Amino acid sequence: MTITILTSIISIFSVAQSQMTFAFADLSVLASRAQDNSSEKQIVIDRPLTLAEYVGNYFADAPVLTKVAWCESNFRHLTSDGSVLRGVRNKADIGIMQINELYHREKAKELGMDLDSLDGNLRYARYLYEKEGLQPWKASAACWKKTSADIAMTAVSG
Known part of the structure; x- marks a missing residue:
């Protein structure tokens, strides 16, 4: 049996x-x-994706936004204590795409996007890009206008 x-x-x-x-x-x-x-x-x-790979896949149709994410946050959405990353110069800039919550939180909420979540931050960045182009990230233009090779060298050396 x-x-x-x-x-x-x-x-x-x-x-x-x-x-x-x-x-x-x-x-x-x-x-x-x-x-x-x-x-x-x-x-x-x-295998699990790195955050850089995830962002690259998410913005495959608009690769400049991947560069923006690197320049704005070094592909970080959270800090070491688990809180949402905030800007160094402007604490109202939040998340991986450093979206200014004073100008955009209300609209993001209307659209059903949570700027504090990775998905909401990326989705709202796409919305902004489609509506305003790269204007919201002009402060970091000197960085994201560099070639990918220049950005990679900055990542390695800095």
Whole structure:
């Protein structure tokens, strides 16, 4: 009787494992079929993304905003104590994109975006960019106008 139960458990496990393999295979197929001109792509991720990679993927259609995030916050949204990052020069600038809450918190709230959350901060930055271009981040223009190689060298040396 013990052998029969053990054999049944092994059979169930084998079926579950093969279904999982198919599920992962399906994800790979979906990712490989993603069209370059499609506005939404499915990507298979085999490891956690860094915040820099996440922002780069989020702003893949507007890479200058990835540079802005680096220049404004060094790709940080939270401080070491877990609070939302605030600007050094202006404490009203918050989060990874350093959005000024005095000017933008109310509108963000109307749009259902929370500037204190990473997602809300990034979404509102996209909204601002589509509405005003890079104007809200003109104070850091000397940084984000540099080439990606210049920014990488600054990150390594500074």
